[in-house]
Amino acid sequence: MRILIKKINLFHGFTNYILKNHFSIFGEYLIFAFMDYPSKLLTEIVDEIAKLPGIGKRTALRLALHLLKQPVEQSENLSQSITKFRKEVKHCKVCHNISDKPVCDICSDQSRQQNLVCVVEDVRDVMAIESTGEYRGVYHVLGGLISPIDGIGPSDLTIDKLLKRLENQTIDEIVLALSATVDGDTTNFYLYRKISELAVPPKISTIARGIGVGEELEYADEVTLARSITNRVPFEKSIKQNG
Secondary structure (H helix, E strand, O other), X not given: OHHHHHHHHHHHHHHHHHHHHHHHHHHHHHXXXXXXXXXXXXXXXXXXXXXXXXXXXXXXXXXXXXXXXXXXXXXXXXXXXXXXXXXXXXXXXXXXXXXXXXXOHHHHOXXXXXXXXXXXXXXXXHHHHHOOOOOOEEEEEOOOOOEHHHOEOHHHOOHHHHHHHHXXXXXXXXXXXXXXXHXXXXXXXHHHHHHHOOOOXXXXXXXXXXXXXXXXXXXXXXXXXXXXXXXXXXXXXXXXXXX
């Protein structure tokens, strides 16, 4: 009986702790999730803004009310910029980076090493590596990583286009610069196998593991990322080290 009473008291104590310390968070979430807005137009814009990654109802409401306080021209400029970006932005037909032209500025820059290709997951990784100022080759953007759990296979990425690029161009080295995650390693190994099967495969290297295991490439600091690019190692060596 005493044990039962102690368990009940313990449960009540835990419940009180949750209500005391976390009710404001949960309560706030519930308030913004079920709040009735004074305008249907406000509801619509909050719902649309909240669909963006990393933005909840509270932030969406704050942004909507901020726009309401600004001159109408500012909202119109924002709307026009979003529409123009979505309709007119292109993907480079060579590397698949975002561009305003059919071929991006990096691929069309003849001062860069056209025979050195850095393979990355997405556009954010190109921006991260470019910010280091240590890489003077060109890129190939995969558009994601192989992830069986998420239903993403090789055919969903630009891997076939990369292989055709290697067959049609003289490429001396491929740098696999993917995040040090399970999906990143899976994609690295798949690319290594496919590239190695080419008639004349280029040298395959990978960025040095100054990038922490499980860390997304885009969040690495510039110094660490620069050293990882500069001190890249042959991919075969990285397999032996990880094994």
